[in-house]
Amino acid sequence: MASTQSKAIIPLKHLLIYGGLLVTLSMGIRHGFGLFNLPITAANGWDRETFALTIALQNLVWGALQPVTGALADRFGAFRIMMAGGILYALGLVGMGLSTDILPFTVAGGLLIGLAQTATTYSVVYGILGRNVAAEKRVWAMGVAAAAGSFGQFLMIPVEQGLISHFGASDALLLLGLMATLMLPIAFQLKEPAGSSQLQLGNQTIAEALGEAMHNRSFQLLTLGYFVCGFQVVFISVHLAPYLSDLSKAVPAVGSPAVASTALALIGLFNVFGTFYAGVLGQRFPKRYLLSGIYASRAIAIALFVFMPITPFSTYLFAAVMGFLWLSTVPLTNAIVAQIFGVKYLSMLSGLVFFSHQVGSFCGAYFGGLLYDRSGTYEVVWMIAIALGIFAALINLPIQERGLGRLQST
Structure with missing residues (x-):
C-alpha cells in the first residue's frame, strides 16, 4: 500500500506528549463524574435518574456531534476545534457547580461538556496522529495516546x-473548571501549519467518504461492537459507586466511598497498561480477534463479579481486570478505520464509529438509573452488559481489515 502521508509535521515525541496531556485532562475529568452522583443528588433532592440523564445526554451529544467536529478538524485543522473545546469544558464544569436547578445543570453537564469532549478527546487527537505518524507506527501511537487518557483517569x-x-461537590466542580483551562496552552502545542490537513493523497470528498464507509460491511460491524463498549464502560463508571453503596447493608465494607474511588482509580491505572499493550499487539496480530477477545473477557469479568460474593478485594480485582480491558478497544477500533479507509478523513470516520459508542454510553448511563429507580436494583442492567459483551465478541470476528482498492492505486 502506498503511503498516505508525506512527512511528519509535528515530531512524534512532541505530539505524543501534548496529545497525551490533552486526552489526560479531558478523559480524566469525565471519568470521575460518577463520584458526584450521590453528593449532587442528595444536596439537591434529585433522584438518580436525573443525574444519570445529564451524563447520558453528555455522552449522546458527544457522540452525535463527534462526526461533525471531526469533519471540521479534518477540513480546517484541529487547533481551533481544540481551543473551543477547552473553553466549553471549563464553562460546562462551572455551570454544573453553580446550578441548583435541573435544567441548567443538564445544559451545562450534558450539552456543553458533551460538545467540549468532541473537540478534546480521541477522534481529533487521532486525526493529528494519522497525519503525522507513519502507518507502521500508527496503532502503537494510538495506544500510547489512549494510555495517556487512561493515566488521566x-x-x-x-x-x-x-x-x-x-470542598464539597459544587466547589469541586468549579475547581475542575479552572483545571480545564489548561487545555488551551496544550492545544497551542498541537497546532499544525495551515493546509496540513489537506496533505493526504487522493481527491475523495467528505460526501464520498461518508457513503463509502456507511455501505462497508466491516465498518457496520465495527460500529455495532463499539455500541457495546460505550454501554459497559459508562454504566460502570456512573453506577458502580451507587451499586456498592447499596450493598453496604449486606456487606458494610464495600459501601465506603473509599472502596468506590479506589476501584475507579484502579480502572484508570490498569487501563494504562491495557491500552498500551492493545497498541503493541495491534501491530502484530489481527485487530478484529483482539477486539473479540476483549469483549468476551469483559462479559466473563462482569459475570464473575456479579455472581460471586462481593467484597472489597473482589471489587478491586474486578476493577483491575475491567481497567485492563476498558479503553483497549479505542486504538484497535480507530486503527481498523485508518487501515480500511486511509487517514484523510480519519477524525470524521472515527467520529461516526464513536457515535455508536456514545449511543451505547447514553443507554448505559440513563437506563442504569431508570431501571434502578423502577426496580430498586441494578441486577437487570448487569445482565444486559453480559449479554452485550457476548454479542460484540461474535460480530467483530467477520471484520475485514484490508485497505480498500482505491488506496492501492494512490
Missing part, C-alpha cells in the same frame, strides 16, 4: 474525591 479519581471531601 487514574490520576484524576483521587484528585476529584479529595476535592469533594475537602
Whole structure:
C-alpha cells in the first residue's frame, strides 16, 4: 500500500506528549463524574435518574456531534476545534457547580461538556496522529495516546474525591473548571501549519467518504461492537459507586466511598497498561480477534463479579481486570478505520464509529438509573452488559481489515 502521508509535521515525541496531556485532562475529568452522583443528588433532592440523564445526554451529544467536529478538524485543522473545546469544558464544569436547578445543570453537564469532549478527546487527537505518524507506527501511537487518557483517569479519581471531601461537590466542580483551562496552552502545542490537513493523497470528498464507509460491511460491524463498549464502560463508571453503596447493608465494607474511588482509580491505572499493550499487539496480530477477545473477557469479568460474593478485594480485582480491558478497544477500533479507509478523513470516520459508542454510553448511563429507580436494583442492567459483551465478541470476528482498492492505486 502506498503511503498516505508525506512527512511528519509535528515530531512524534512532541505530539505524543501534548496529545497525551490533552486526552489526560479531558478523559480524566469525565471519568470521575460518577463520584458526584450521590453528593449532587442528595444536596439537591434529585433522584438518580436525573443525574444519570445529564451524563447520558453528555455522552449522546458527544457522540452525535463527534462526526461533525471531526469533519471540521479534518477540513480546517484541529487547533481551533481544540481551543473551543477547552473553553466549553471549563464553562460546562462551572455551570454544573453553580446550578441548583435541573435544567441548567443538564445544559451545562450534558450539552456543553458533551460538545467540549468532541473537540478534546480521541477522534481529533487521532486525526493529528494519522497525519503525522507513519502507518507502521500508527496503532502503537494510538495506544500510547489512549494510555495517556487512561493515566488521566487514574490520576484524576483521587484528585476529584479529595476535592469533594475537602470542598464539597459544587466547589469541586468549579475547581475542575479552572483545571480545564489548561487545555488551551496544550492545544497551542498541537497546532499544525495551515493546509496540513489537506496533505493526504487522493481527491475523495467528505460526501464520498461518508457513503463509502456507511455501505462497508466491516465498518457496520465495527460500529455495532463499539455500541457495546460505550454501554459497559459508562454504566460502570456512573453506577458502580451507587451499586456498592447499596450493598453496604449486606456487606458494610464495600459501601465506603473509599472502596468506590479506589476501584475507579484502579480502572484508570490498569487501563494504562491495557491500552498500551492493545497498541503493541495491534501491530502484530489481527485487530478484529483482539477486539473479540476483549469483549468476551469483559462479559466473563462482569459475570464473575456479579455472581460471586462481593467484597472489597473482589471489587478491586474486578476493577483491575475491567481497567485492563476498558479503553483497549479505542486504538484497535480507530486503527481498523485508518487501515480500511486511509487517514484523510480519519477524525470524521472515527467520529461516526464513536457515535455508536456514545449511543451505547447514553443507554448505559440513563437506563442504569431508570431501571434502578423502577426496580430498586441494578441486577437487570448487569445482565444486559453480559449479554452485550457476548454479542460484540461474535460480530467483530467477520471484520475485514484490508485497505480498500482505491488506496492501492494512490
